[in-house]
Amino acid sequence: MATKKQNPKYIFVVGGVISGVGKGVTASSIAKILQDRGHIVTSIKIDPYVNVDAGTMNPTEHGEVFVLDDGHETDQDMGNYERFLNINLPNNNYMTTGRVYQGVIEKERSMFYKGKCVQVVPHIPMEVISRIKRAQEKSGAECVIIEIGGTIGEYENILFLEAARMLKTENPKDVACVMVSYLPVPGALGEMKTKPTQHAVRTLQSSGVWPDMIIARSKITLDEKRKEKLAFFCNVKQENIIGAPDVSSIYDVPFNFEKENVGDIISEVLSLNKKVSKERKEEGDKNKKAWDTFVKKAHTATSEIKIAIVGKYFDTGDFVLSDAYLSVIEAVKFSAYKLNKKPVITWINSGEYEVAGKITASDVKKKLKSLDTFDGIIIPGGFGSRGITGKLEVIKYIRENKIPYLGLCYGMQLAVIEYARNVVGIKGATSKELDDKATEDVITIMESQKEKVGNKNYGGSMRLGAYTAIIKEGSLVAKAYSDTAISERHRHRYEVNPNYIKQIEDAGLVFSGTSPDGKLMEFIELPKKVHPFFVATQAHPEFKARPLSPHPLFTAFLQIASKK
Numbered sequence: 001m002a003t004k005k006q007n008p009k010y011i012f013v014v015g016g017v018i019s020g021v022g023k024g025v026t027a028s029s030i031a032k033i034l035q036d037r038g039h040i041v042t043s044i045k046i047d048p049y050v051n052v053d054a055g056t057m058n059p060t061e062h063g064e065v066f067v068l069d070d071g072h073e074t075d076q077d078m079g080n081y082e083r084f085l086n087i088n089l090p091n092n093n094y095m096t097t098g099r100v101y102q103g104v105i106e107k108e109r110s111m112f113y114k115g116k117c118v119q120v121v122p123h124i125p126m127e128v129i130s131r132i133k134r135a136q137e138k139s140g141a142e143c144v145i146i147e148i149g150g151t152i153g154e155y156e157n158i159l160f161l162e163a164a165r166m167l168k169t170e171n172p173k174d175v176a177c178v179m180v181s182y183l184p185v186p187g188a189l190g191e192m193k194t195k196p197t198q199h200a201v202r203t204l205q206s207s208g209v210w211p212d213m214i215i216a217r218s219k220i221t222l223d224e225k226r227k228e229k230l231a232f233f234c235n236v237k238q239e240n241i242i243g244a245p246d247v248s249s250i251y252d253v254p255f256n257f258e259k260e261n262v263g264d265i266i267s268e269v270l271s272l273n274k275k276v277s278k279e280r281k282e283e284g285d286k287n288k289k290a291w292d293t294f295v296k297k298a299h300t301a302t303s304e305i306k307i308a309i310v311g312k313y314f315d316t317g318d319f320v321l322s323d324a325y326l327s328v329i330e331a332v333k334f335s336a337y338k339l340n341k342k343p344v345i346t347w348i349n350s351g352e353y354e355v356a357g358k359i360t361a362s363d364v365k366k367k368l369k370s371l372d373t374f375d376g377i378i379i380p381g382g383f384g385s386r387g388i389t390g391k392l393e394v395i396k397y398i399r400e401n402k403i404p405y406l407g408l409c410y411g412m413q414l415a416v417i418e419y420a421r422n423v424v425g426i427k428g429a430t431s432k433e434l435d436d437k438a439t440e441d442v443i444t445i446m447e448s449q450k451e452k453v454g455n456k457n458y459g460g461s462m463r464l465g466a467y468t469a470i471i472k473e474g475s476l477v478a479k480a481y482s483d484t485a486i487s488e489r490h491r492h493r494y495e496v497n498p499n500y501i502k503q504i505e506d507a508g509l510v511f512s513g514t515s516p517d518g519k520l521m522e523f524i525e526l527p528k529k530v531h532p533f534f535v536a537t538q539a540h541p542e543f544k545a546r547p548l549s550p551h552p553l554f555t556a557f558l559q560i561a562s563k564k
């Protein structure tokens with residue numbers, strides 16, 4: 001029986017007090033709870049920066065650039081949504097200040113506003129709303145979860161809050177606002193403090209938006225006394241204030257939220273018709289069950305598997321962050337849990353394998369030797385020349401010492417360079433990215449990229465998004481995928497130089513996957529009799545790894561690694 005159609009519901013998620021408080025996981029978890037109840041949901045990320053997309057930002061600045069199927073370069077939270085909801089999201093579901101202004105300016109130039117004076121308010125928030133509505137229409141979602149990046153009180157998200165206010169005023173019953181806030185427990189006091197959250201809520205209220213629910217993030221859970229206080233000072237029902245203490249796995253959060261009635265509270269605030277069709281109910285139940293099994297495995301796996309990620313985007317000031325490789329790390333976790341393994345992931349800066357400053361050749365040798373303690377090593381994507389000598393040293397060591405290897409994008413290009421230099425004997429083998437005058441460019445710029453780079457057209461211009469690859473029958477890669485035609489997401493400007501393929505292949509490296517026309521090398525591997533697992537791809541398979549469908553290539557890699 002069809003259920004009565006109701007207006008689409010919009011749930012804004014905003015952050016109070018500090019950044020990094022878990023808005024993305026909260027937004028994903030709320031979406032997941034509603035999806036498990038059988039609702040059609042979609043998730044939108046709004047980033048307040050002026051960049052048109054995340055593609056032009058350094059990962060140490062912003063974290064991972066998450067690439068969608070349609071090729072758009074977005075924020076890492078889009079990856080969280082895809083992983084929690086097990087769906088592919090389109091470009092419609094992502095916007096930045098830059099993109100919104102760009103849209104308004106393009107419309108203005110085409111007389112869309114019919115001679116009106118185009119103003120920051122209302123036209124910018126109206127553009128935001130029209131983009132939210134477009135994402136809703138395209139997805140057919142009953143519930144749209146919109147995360148507004150940044151922290152309340154920042155100048156740059158004011159226009160997005162104005163959009164939330166306008167949408168809420170227009171549809172008071174269909175729009176809710178959830179504030180994710182931080183409650184510090186200062187060591188010297190030993191008491192959880194609510195005042196910063198009270199201030200954040202007041203600041204939010206001054207934009208004409210009020211929270212219907214507060215998710216109180218903290219080290220420990222929130223007690224009734226502090227709930228009472230927050231309810232009193234923030235005008236939020238006490239039962240709508242939810243304690244969200246730190247958890248060991250973000251994938252526990254949907255379950256914890258359900259325990260705290262988050263789903264019922266949201267449904268009540270929005271008068272959401274809880275009745276869904278039988279099919280959707282069954283699908284929701286099935287998903288929830290599969291998720292519970294996944295979460296259980298994450299907690300019960302005890303046999304360790306040690307994986308090193310050798311990258312270079314780890315440092316921010318005195319702190320080390322792994323955000324730049326978020327999807328890679330999650331992909332390792334999903335496949336490890338599938339194999340009932342507990343992943344122990346170590347991040348290593350490739351600069352540590354380079355002779356420079358205080359690091360001597362003997363230090364590097366020792367450091368390389370310590371790679372033996374890992375069951376498998378990943379070299380993920382990257383750009384530019386910093387840290388590359390170190391990565392090449394690591395690849396040589398891994399290849400010669402038969403440590404399982406998975407190379408992703410740059411990790412494949414560098415494996416080709418290393419092989420060309422040390423096995424094929426092309427001493428000057430390099431990439432045009434490292435030396436644009438190189439003559440032995442075994443990795444070279446793609447024909448389609450030359451003009452773009454020449455014109456400094458860098459934004460959104462790489463080879464981006466999902467492309468099909470044809471896999472060589474009988475290869476390790478074909479075995480991993482159990483298929484010979486696969487699709488993965490990409491983000492690169494350089495490729496294996498076709499002029500060197502024969503020479504490299506004759507020296508033993510197998511090109512085990514190519515673009516359908518056979519021109520672009522998509523996968524490489526060493527035969528099993530030479531190395532237990534030496535596989536790399538030009539693609540970024542990590543973007544398609546999900547809790548409920550771990551990525552086959554990562555699983556194959558970990559399977560071999562676990563035998564080391």
Ligand code: GLN
Pocket residue numbers: 380381382383384408409410411413433491492493494495
């Ligand atoms: N820098 C390389 C290229 O542009 C690899 C990119 C990547 O690792 N994502 O081709």
